[in-house]
Amino acid sequence: MARIITRIKAWKKILVYAVLLAAVGQLVWLYRKNQKSSALKRDEKLLLKTLNHSNHNRKSTMRTPPPELPILLWWDSVYTSVDDIRVCGDFRCRVSNDRKLQNHAETKIFIFYASHFKPYVLPLPRKRGHLWSLIHEESPRNAYLLSHVPTLSFFNFTSSYNMKSDYPITTQWLQCTDWLQDNTYVLPLVDKNRLRQFGLAPILYLQSDCDVPSDRDNFVKLLQAYIPVDSYGSCLHNKDMPKRLRFEDSMAPLDDKEFFRFAARYKFTLALENYVCDDYVTEKLWRPLRLGSIPIVFGAPNVLDYLPSNTSAIMVEDFRSVAELAEFIKLLDTNDNLYKEYLAFKEQPIENLHLKEILKNRDWSPEFCDRKSHSASHVLKQSTQGLLTSKYDSIFTGFECFLCNQVHNIAADEYKGVKGREYISNQEQYYCPSPRKFDQNGRYSVHNESWSKEWTFGKFEALAMKQVFEQQRRTQEKEFIRIANQLMEAEETGKADYK
Ligand SMILES: *[C@@H]1O[C@H](CO)[C@@H](O)[C@H](O)[C@H]1NC(C)=O
Ligand SMILES: *[C@@H]1O[C@H](CO)[C@@H](O)[C@H](O)[C@H]1NC(C)=O
Ligand SMILES: *[C@@H]1O[C@H](CO)[C@@H](O)[C@H](O)[C@H]1NC(C)=O
Numbered sequence: 001m002a003r004i005i006t007r008i009k010a011w012k013k014i015l016v017y018a019v020l021l022a023a024v025g026q027l028v029w030l031y032r033k034n035q036k037s038s039a040l041k042r043d044e045k046l047l048l049k050t051l052n053h054s055n056h057n058r059k060s061t062m063r064t065p066p067p068e069l070p071i072l073l074w075w076d077s078v079y080t081s082v083d084d085i086r087v088c089g090d091f092r093c094r095v096s097n098d099r100k101l102q103n104h105a106e107t108k109i110f111i112f113y114a115s116h117f118k119p120y121v122l123p124l125p126r127k128r129g130h131l132w133s134l135i136h137e138e139s140p141r142n143a144y145l146l147s148h149v150p151t152l153s154f155f156n157f158t159s160s161y162n163m164k165s166d167y168p169i170t171t172q173w174l175q176c177t178d179w180l181q182d183n184t185y186v187l188p189l190v191d192k193n194r195l196r197q198f199g200l201a202p203i204l205y206l207q208s209d210c211d212v213p214s215d216r217d218n219f220v221k222l223l224q225a226y227i228p229v230d231s232y233g234s235c236l237h238n239k240d241m242p243k244r245l246r247f248e249d250s251m252a253p254l255d256d257k258e259f260f261r262f263a264a265r266y267k268f269t270l271a272l273e274n275y276v277c278d279d280y281v282t283e284k285l286w287r288p289l290r291l292g293s294i295p296i297v298f299g300a301p302n303v304l305d306y307l308p309s310n311t312s313a314i315m316v317e318d319f320r321s322v323a324e325l326a327e328f329i330k331l332l333d334t335n336d337n338l339y340k341e342y343l344a345f346k347e348q349p350i351e352n353l354h355l356k357e358i359l360k361n362r363d364w365s366p367e368f369c370d371r372k373s374h375s376a377s378h379v380l381k382q383s384t385q386g387l388l389t390s391k392y393d394s395i396f397t398g399f400e401c402f403l404c405n406q407v408h409n410i411a412a413d414e415y416k417g418v419k420g421r422e423y424i425s426n427q428e429q430y431y432c433p434s435p436r437k438f439d440q441n442g443r444y445s446v447h448n449e450s451w452s453k454e455w456t457f458g459k460f461e462a463l464a465m466k467q468v469f470e471q472q473r474r475t476q477e478k479e480f481i482r483i484a485n486q487l488m489e490a491e492e493t494g495k496a497d498y499k
């Protein structure tokens with residue numbers, strides 16, 4: 001009897017929940033619908049308001065409506081849909097990805113997201129005063145043509161992993177120095193040593209993006225001849241992830257606490273970037289540093305600029321051969337004092353002042369440090385010390401605001417009749433050299449035409465883009481590829497006349 005009553009009660013609960021859920025659903029739908037139509041009509045309303053203002057009496061008690069905002073138009077967008085006003089310090093801009101605004105009088109700047117960049121669908125003809133900007137947080141491996149002359153010179157502002165770009169996002173995957181020094185997941189060395197005795201390999205490799213310009217898998221193969229590597233991803237897979245850490249799409253839940261504990265058991269972690277470019281440093285490096293697993297690093301030749309201290313990672317390029325590297329890893333594996341030196345940065349103030357400076361000066365901040373700094377006492381402390389800064393919540397809004405400021409400044413110069421400076425991006429701001437391969441000894445040195453075919457083709461795509469740009473016309477993908485192929489053949493037969 002009691003059971004039946006409980007059941008009826010349970011059913012009642014479910015019914016109440018269902019009704020509530022439906023009501024909430026309805027509200028959300030209404031809200032969305034409303035938002036959509038308001039987004040579509042915002043432009044129109046703004047225009048009407050401005051007209052109203054200029055046509056009507058001055059006695060109106062209405063506040064002066066804002067002048068029309070400059071439009072930042074995402075041409076190749078990171079958003080599926082956006083039409084918003086950004087408030088950037090003293091300035092405001094409208095941000096949209098509606099290509100119909102291409103020829104709108106207020107459209108000042110086009111933003112291209114490099115992964116989605118299509119050289120045959122450009123906003124051409126380019127009007128006088130139309131600025132172009134490029135953003136990419138990745139290496140150029142999906143957009144080789146952008147890494148070749150003269151592509152960057154078509155752009156006015158660039159934001160990339162490269163510190164030379166106008167709005168560098170080099171440390172985008174690094175939360176803050178507190179995060180690096182966090183000990184939440186670090187396993188005591190005695191426990192790591194015990195796990196080693198029970199057969200856990202010294203080194204973790206986790207990669208499902210195989211066959212990349214850095215040739216990293218070949219390097220791991222060479223290393224495995226000397227020292228065991230547990231490889232859980234689809235590249236060189238030799239071990240299965242525990243069930244609880246597997247996802248249907250086979251991607252590991254890389255931001256999951258369970259995963260952190262799992263990965264922190266390894267004494268070393270391979271941190272091999274997909275491309276070898278200055279300043280290209282990603283979460284592949286930061287994560288093991290945080291977890292207290294010594295990173296074995298291959299990637300940015302200047303990675304020392306970003307490490308918390310000079311002895312916090314093992315650099316592949318410091319060794320004459322993969323055999324010597326393996327010897328060194330074995331030494332650390334068996335010598336606790338040497339091993340601990342590599343984790344000393346956790347307990348000391350960060351030595352790398354350059355890194356601290358970058359983190360202090362960037363104007364966006366990721367979530368973790370935000371959360372920390374939003375604790376009431378922290379905010380109070382910061383505000384009394386005058387340290388409270390307003391930071392954007394993502395690199396994309398940060399870049400939008402950077403551009404919004406530029407657009408306003410350029411417009412102000414124009415208004416004053418001052419000849420402002422010219423902004424033209426250069427290739428260095430988003431450059432990676434031709435990919436190479438590892439030789440037998442584990443030196444990254446072999447140039448291989450067929451390996452770098454795509455990179456080389458990028459060179460001719462860049463020239464094709466120049467041609468299309470000079471004619472100020474859009475093409476089709478097929479035609480564009482044909483032009484690039486013709487240019488390549490012309491060079492091969494020595495008849496190149498584009499120089
Ligand atoms: C324009 O002005 C008229 C009359 O003052 C007013 O009724 C109308 O709502 C205004 N329209 C907008 C878009 O502000
Ligand atoms: C780390 O090494 C670099 C290059 O060898 C050097 O310039 C720098 O001063 C070193 N930093 C520290 C804190 O020792
Ligand atoms: C923007 O870039 C274009 C193409 O390089 C250039 O012609 C133009 O002068 C630049 N605009 C400014 C304001 O620097």
Ligand SMILES: *[C@@H]1O[C@H](CO)[C@@H](O)[C@H](O)[C@H]1NC(C)=O
Nearest residue numbers: 437446447448449450451452
């Ligand atoms: C160059 O790379 C390709 C593709 O990986 C490979 O098939 C070929 O054997 C390589 N050639 C040389 C000379 O190493």
